[in-house]
Amino acid sequence: MQNKLLFILLFALILPQAQAGEAVPTADDVVLEERVMSVSSELRCLVCQNQTIADSHAELAVDLRNQVREKLRQGMSEQEIKDYMVARYGDFVLYRPLMKRSTWLLWFGPFLLLALAFGVLIVKLRQRRSAIQQASTLSPAEHARAELLLSGTDKEARP
């Protein structure tokens, strides 16, 4: 409980500062800012590789967001900006990997594994079924003994 309170207090302290760090977008900037964020969320921050440059607070991410804003202002399309980034940082900068030969394993690997697992499952089930079928074929003598056992008279039947 105390921890929670402390956390809220801390958060309340941080919040105004977080806002103060960014320029308040003016009315006509809102559309641009949205586009900046939408392009940025497609680009990987290479410093903290599991974040997009929209999420990251790394200095490079801030610089790259500014670049994106600048380019959008200059009238570059979103695709052109992505191409610009890829030319400098490589395909890895795209947060959603491209579909090409070198990424096929990445895209289809999980499905391949799933198919493989299903294959193993089916083979195993078949093996088990045939094992059960083999085991259930009893000879007439075994049948007779089983009946004796079930009828509860096996005690007398035993030598």
Place this chain on the structure above:
Amino acid sequence: MTRFLLPLAAFIVLVIFLGIGLNLKPREVPSPLIDKPAPAFRVPQLHEEAKTIATEDMRGKVWLLNVWASWCVTCREEHPLLVEFAQQNLVPIYGLNYKDKREDAIAWLTERGNPYVVSAHDRDGNIGIDYGVYGVPETFVIDKQGIIRYKQIGPVTAEALKDKIIPLVKELNGAK
């Protein structure tokens, strides 16, 4: 017997993949700029603001471009080696002082020695972006035609010098 062999085999495969995964360097993203022309720049020099330094001045020679900054901790690690390497006069090293204050950068070099023929001052980091810099220090080997031939991400190490950079520089200088 196969009861145990199969899980064991699966486990060994897992361990092998894990081993490979541990030895990968995900921070070293291959640069798309290898074998591409080095992005052109003309910016003020670090020490003499009035003078500029440009990629085209370097045409016709093999050179290294070392991205560094006074705030960069790993650069400190790399620096003595660079100073020593510069003294061998095998190849001119140019610096790209990245997102740094001029005074800080100059003081840093005065204190630790200056391996650079000239340092370019990239105050805003725009040249850095053109070169796809994402982790300082980074070092580029650029040939006589201005093509980037090699990129070292992170500090230049003695091994990298011996195995990659020096042989490459010799090869590039040998080729007309």
